[in-house]
Amino acid sequence: NLYSGLSSSDEENELNSFHGDGRLQDLIKMGYPRKEASIALERCDAISVLATYSCIFSNSSGEIASLAEVVDFIFAAQMARQLDEFWAAPDEQEQRRINEPPPRRRRLNTDIASDDELIRLPNPMIGFGVPKEPGLITERPVPIPNIACGPPYFYYENVAMTPKGVWAKMSSHLYDIKPEFVDSLYFCAAARKRGYIHNLPIKNRFEIQPTPHYTIQEEFPLTKKWWPAWDKRTKLNCVLTCIASAQLTNKIRKRLEKHERDPAVQKDVVDQCKKWNLVWVGKNKAAPLEPYEMERLLGFPNNHTRGISRKDRYKSLGNSFQVDTVAYHLSVLKPLYPKGINVLSLFTGIGGGEVALHRLQIPMKLVVSVEISEVNRNIFRSFWEQTNQRGDLIEFRDVEELDDHKIEGLMDQYGGFDLVIGGSPCNNLAGANRVSRTGLEGDQSSLFYDYCRILEAVRSKASRMRRRDRYKSLGNSFQ
DNA sequence: CCGACGATGAGCTTACAT
DNA sequence: ATGTAAGCTCATCGTCGG
Numbered sequence: 001n002l003y004s005g006l007s008s009s010d011e012e013n014e015l016n017s018f019h020g021d022g023r024l025q026d027l028i029k030m031g032y033p034r035k036e037a038s039i040a041l042e043r044c045d046a047i048s049v050l051a052t053y054s055c056i057f058s059n060s061s062g063e064i065a066s067l068a069e070v071v072d073f074i075f076a077a078q079m080a081r082q083l084d085e086f087w088a089a090p091d092e093q094e095q096r097r098i099n100e101p102p103p104r105r106r107r108l109n110t111d112i113a114s115d116d117e118l119i120r121l122p123n124p125m126i127g128f129g130v131p132k133e134p135g136l137i138t139e140r141p142v143p144i145p146n147i148a149c150g151p152p153y154f155y156y157e158n159v160a161m162t163p164k165g166v167w168a169k170m171s172s173h174l175y176d177i178k179p180e181f182v183d184s185l186y187f188c189a190a191a192r193k194r195g196y197i198h199n200l201p202i203k204n205r206f207e208i209q210p211t212p213h214y215t216i217q218e219e220f221p222l223t224k225k226w227w228p229a230w231d232k233r234t235k236l237n238c239v240l241t242c243i244a245s246a247q248l249t250n251k252i253r254k255r256l257e258k259h260e261r262d263p264a265v266q267k268d269v270v271d272q273c274k275k276w277n278l279v280w281v282g283k284n285k286a287a288p289l290e291p292y293e294m295e296r297l298l299g300f301p302n303n304h305t306r307g308i309s310r311k312d313r314y315k316s317l318g319n320s321f322q323v324d325t326v327a328y329h330l331s332v333l334k335p336l337y338p339k340g341i342n343v344l345s346l347f348t349g350i351g352g353g354e355v356a357l358h359r360l361q362i363p364m365k366l367v368v369s370v371e372i373s374e375v376n377r378n379i380f381r382s383f384w385e386q387t388n389q390r391g392d393l394i395e396f397r398d399v400e401e402l403d404d405h406k407i408e409g410l411m412d413q414y415g416g417f418d419l420v421i422g423g424s425p426c427n428n429l430a431g432a433n434r435v436s437r438t439g440l441e442g443d444q445s446s447l448f449y450d451y452c453r454i455l456e457a458v459r460s461k462a463s464r465m466r467r468r469d470r471y472k473s474l475g476n477s478f479q
Numbered sequence: 480c481c482g483a484c485g486a487t488g489a490g491c492t493t494a495c496a497t
Numbered sequence: 498a499t500g501t502a503a504g505c506t507c508a509t510c511g512t513c514g515g
Contacts, residue, residue, distance in 0.1 A: 047498090051509060093512070121491090121492075123492090123493075157507080158507085159507060160489090161491055161492070161506065162490095163485055163490070163491080163507080164491080165488085192507080193505095194507085237505070237506085238505080238506065238507075239506065239507080240506075240508075241507060241508065242508070242509095245483065245485075246483080246484090247482050247483090247485090248483070268512090271504095272506085274504085275505090287505085300481095309481080309482080310482090311482065311483090313480085315507095318507050318508090319507045320507075323508095349507095370495065423507085425507090426507050426508095427507085427509090429507090430506060430507060431488095431489075431491070431505070431506035431508090432505090432506045432507080432508045432509095433489095433506085433508040433509070434487050434489070434509070434510090435487075435490095435508075435509045436487090436491070436508085436509070436511065436512065437490080437508085476486080
């Protein structure tokens with residue numbers, strides 16, 4: 001038997017893993033990078049599992065396998081495919097990537113990672129497809145690597161237009177999954193170009209109802225009365241964290257009262273409207289969106305962010321998900337988890353991901369939320385209470401508080417996470433930032449690495465829990 | 480302390496002409 | 498293929514007046 005020589009020593013390790021697996025920590029102490037150690041563990045365990053299964057089937061004496069056994073055999077076969085990759089010598093490029101030193105603060109233009117892989121933004125920016133547009137695909141052009149397949153699922157989001165090389169680097173830290181770039185103008189009346197790295201299936205996605213309106217005039221019908229013919233916009237630009245001053249509205253009104261028919265003035269006004277995302281709310285009166293209008297554009301319930309200052313509402317909304325877009329991607333979870341899911345929500349903000357799940361009517365049995373801003377935590381807690389959620393909500397302030405020990409404790413207590421969702425800070429990536437657009441290693445945006453750390457802790461713990469369960473059911477089947 | 484306001488471009492993209 | 502122009506961006510900071 002090909003695997004018999006390996007199984008005995010591995011089974012000893014398996015037994016050790018019942019009292020809290022120290023092997024990953026040991027490997028890290030020995031100087032192996034976390035990712036490499038984790039991959040090695042996963043694949044060694046795959047061999048062990050396969051050996052165990054070959055033993056069962058040789059003892060089954062010609063009986064018909066139960067459905068459960070067949071399902072498990074398929075699982076074992078998937079593992080067997082990974083063996084080939086495991087024994088193949090890793091190519092030099094992958095080796096170099098694995099041996100890369102941990103992230104340090106570095107300037108962008110000296111970043112060596114930026115030149116080996118250049119990720120281009122698609123045009124049109126529809127990802128794997130959007131509703132009501134041609135170009136829908138049901139299979140990924142680049143499959144998800146085996147190591148990242150299956151639950152627990154994860155969903156990571158950030159701005160599409162980052163400095164060069166940033167998306168390639170984020171992809172390389174998230175199992176080399178290719179990002180899905182989607183502009184939310186295909187879901188609502190405002191543009192929002194974002195990239196999403198996730199391991200979700202992409203077949204049979206569906207929209208949440210009711211769908212938002214696609215044009216400004218339909219979404220805000222009261223503006224039609226005041227909308228000048230020479231302003232041809234039908235879509236708004238990206239919802240940002242800051243709005244125009246009231247003085248700008250006054251200046252525009254005064255200019256138009258004098259030179260309403262001057263094409264040059266008209267062009268200048270339209271430019272200002274595009275720059276500041278203004279809509280027409282009165283005669284010659286172009287004003288920024290109200291907070292509740294932004295909420296509608298982003299797919300939140302009316303006055304989701306009420307109770308905090310106006311300025312904070314704009315800031316929180318500008319930093320949020322577009323709910324309809326995210327819900328479209330997460331919709332594939334609904335048939336998979338009819339009884340609900342456990343969610344680990346990092347950088348929760350005002351809870352865009354949870355609102356999406358709620359509007360999909362996917363019950364949330366548990367949400368562990370990490371959010372540094374107090375006003376955002378208050379908003380999210382209000383949402384949780386007012387929608388009469390039955391599940392548990394556990395809040396943390398800082399990702400630093402969520403170490404391996406705490407993650408594993410929560411997973412033991414609640415039976416693991418089904419979804420890890422979050423978008424890390426974009427402050428140092430966003431084009432609107434004049435002062436500190438320092439890239440992925442910037443003070444705020446480097447929290448991306450905490451997302452990776454926590455995700456890997458969840459996935460490795462989940463694989464250990466699956467193994468433990470398999471041994472348990474194995475023990476039962478022999479009685 | 481809070482909020483309104485104005486100043487502060489780079490870095491990336493696409494579109495179009497050459 | 499290459500150059501040029503135009504368009505857009507989950508923002509930050511200091512000042513000032515309440």
